[in-house]
Amino acid sequence: MGLGYVLLKRLQRERRRRSRHALVPDESIASPEKRKGSCYQQDDSPRSGKKMRYSGPYLPEEMWQHIHSLMPMKDAARAACLSSAFLYSWRNRPKLSFSTETMGIVEGTTDFIRKIDRVMEKHSGIGVKALTIEFNGLFSTKARSYLERWLQIAVTPRIEELSLSMSKGKAYYDFPCSLLSDGSGSSIRLLDLYCCTFRPTSEIGCFQSLTRLHLEYVRITGDELGCVFSTSFALEWLKLRLCCHIKYMKLPCVLQRLTYVEVRGCSRLRVIENKAPNLHSLHIFYQAYHPIQLSFGESSLVKNLSIGYSSVLNHACAELPYIFPNLETLTIRSLGEMVSTPMVPNTFLHLKYLCITLSAVTLSPSYDYLSLVSFLDACPSLDTFIVDVSAKHPENDSIFENPSHLRQLPEQRHDNLRNVKITGFRSAKSLLELTYHILENTSVECLTLDTSFESFRCSPGKPGRCSRMPKDDLMEASKALFAIRTYNEGKVPSTVRLNVVEPCSRCHVMEPFTVETRK
Numbered sequence: 001m002g003l004g005y006v007l008l009k010r011l012q013r014e015r016r017r018r019s020r021h022a023l024v025p026d027e028s029i030a031s032p033e034k035r036k037g038s039c040y041q042q043d044d045s046p047r048s049g050k051k052m053r054y055s056g057p058y059l060p061e062e063m064w065q066h067i068h069s070l071m072p073m074k075d076a077a078r079a080a081c082l083s084s085a086f087l088y089s090w091r092n093r094p095k096l097s098f099s100t101e102t103m104g105i106v107e108g109t110t111d112f113i114r115k116i117d118r119v120m121e122k123h124s125g126i127g128v129k130a131l132t133i134e135f136n137g138l139f140s141t142k143a144r145s146y147l148e149r150w151l152q153i154a155v156t157p158r159i160e161e162l163s164l165s166m167s168k169g170k171a172y173y174d175f176p177c178s179l180l181s182d183g184s185g186s187s188i189r190l191l192d193l194y195c196c197t198f199r200p201t202s203e204i205g206c207f208q209s210l211t212r213l214h215l216e217y218v219r220i221t222g223d224e225l226g227c228v229f230s231t232s233f234a235l236e237w238l239k240l241r242l243c244c245h246i247k248y249m250k251l252p253c254v255l256q257r258l259t260y261v262e263v264r265g266c267s268r269l270r271v272i273e274n275k276a277p278n279l280h281s282l283h284i285f286y287q288a289y290h291p292i293q294l295s296f297g298e299s300s301l302v303k304n305l306s307i308g309y310s311s312v313l314n315h316a317c318a319e320l321p322y323i324f325p326n327l328e329t330l331t332i333r334s335l336g337e338m339v340s341t342p343m344v345p346n347t348f349l350h351l352k353y354l355c356i357t358l359s360a361v362t363l364s365p366s367y368d369y370l371s372l373v374s375f376l377d378a379c380p381s382l383d384t385f386i387v388d389v390s391a392k393h394p395e396n397d398s399i400f401e402n403p404s405h406l407r408q409l410p411e412q413r414h415d416n417l418r419n420v421k422i423t424g425f426r427s428a429k430s431l432l433e434l435t436y437h438i439l440e441n442t443s444v445e446c447l448t449l450d451t452s453f454e455s456f457r458c459s460p461g462k463p464g465r466c467s468r469m470p471k472d473d474l475m476e477a478s479k480a481l482f483a484i485r486t487y488n489e490g491k492v493p494s495t496v497r498l499n500v501v502e503p504c505s506r507c508h509v510m511e512p513f514t515v516e517t518r519k
Contacts, residue, residue, distance in 0.1 A: 094130065128159055131163070207232040255276040280304060287310075291319075328350050376414045389422065411440075466508065
């Protein structure tokens with residue numbers, strides 16, 4: 001990339017001495033016959049007379065094409081306008097990426113279509129390996145016929161990456177699956193569709209090279225997805241987001257290389273059946289009150305699980321240890337009302353990392369953070385424990401509203417635990433009890449209590465401010481700091497590094513809390 005940058009800068013200096021050119025190179029600049037094999041150009045300047053001028057270092061033809069292919073679209077187009085050495089390479093550019101960013105300023109849909117069409121008309125269609133088109137709100141009925149013509153040019157048995165992003169909220173584009181038949185789909189390694197209707201059938205052909213599949217806001221059923229899976233022998237990575245027509249997803253045993261699956265917001269999905277033998281990472285998040293039925297067999301090799309829905313804590317306690325007995329990392333995000341449900345001891349025998357996010361709109365006044373100790377009992381190998389308290393708390397759960405003695409559970413050692421972090425730390429009594437239990441019954445080396453509610457935090461020497469904190473959150477942070485100093489700091493052993501994170505003093509003004517303040 002460094003050599004390409006130097007050559008482009010040299011060409012841009014030459015460009016200042018010429019008239020301005022359009023984004024799409026003019027075919028009349030030079031022909032392949034004049035340019036081929038030569039690094040000299042004829043200079044017709046009236047001052048200098050006709051002579052041969054050296055335009056850069058001598059390099060083989062393949063090297064020039066490779067340098068040109070590494071340039072961003074706008075730079076590659078400008079270079080082709082300025083140098084015959086790059087013009088042939090432009091007509092056979094292997095990676096085409098069209099968006100408002102790569103095409104520059106566009107004046108609406110018509111201008112965007114016109115600029116893309118000028119490029120595609122000049123392109124030979126030979127050697128296209130990657131095509132990306134991002135309409136970013138500019139897709140329209142008018143664009144449909146153009147898009148299909150562009151796809152006809154680019155989608156050949158040589159294409160490896162195809163990414164189409166339509167406009168959300170408008171009529172869905174019916175992706176022409178026939179383009180992928182007759183071997184055209186057999187070379188695709190990445191298929192990325194956004195806001196499309198995708199209706200593959202068993203006659204579509206083989207996806208033997210497909211390694212990554214990403215569908216977002218795509219209308220496709222479980223059976224149609226199965227048609228893709230049935231011939232995707234090389235598939236390694238699957239991401240489905242907001243594909244609301246899928247009710248049942250079956251991962252067949254032919255997916256021998258599949259290791260990563262992510263499913264988010266597929267609201268109608270009820271069942272995931274897995275027979276892919278090497279699936280190691282699974283991520284499932286959706287806004288619903290019902291759990292997805294997970295059928296993974298007794299020998300599941302899933303080691304990394306992230307899961308989030310309304311009743312996930314109850315599900316985690318009752319079923320997850322038996323569905324995924326080999327978990328090493330687990331992230332749980334509870335989105336609805338939470339009930340304090342104890343875990344059975346020693347059920348996650350291999351788990352080393354556990355993150356629990358409590359993000360209900362408002363926690364029940366009866367929710368007991370101390371019950372999370374049962375997760376420590378269930379994970380004898382646990383090294384890192386993170387609790388993210390994003391939910392709003394009822395006023396009466398503060399220890400300052402109920403200043404009784406802290407409860408203590410029967411001693412149960414967790415000697416493998418080394419790192420604990422609680423973000424969004426509150427003055428809730430049961431949260432202080434959880435912290436006290438960790439200090440007394442583990443070998444923790446680092447304990448972080450973060451009282452800030454900031455999704456973004458500024459840093460010295462960089463522009464920008466921390467995200468805004470409402471007055472109520474600032475007051476709660478002040479109460480939490482006072483509670484830590486009163487109930488936890490004196491219990492911290494000398495072997496433990498305690499990190500207490502406060503709201504940023506540069507961006508927020510926080511009044512100190514005292515018991516007298518409450519009165």
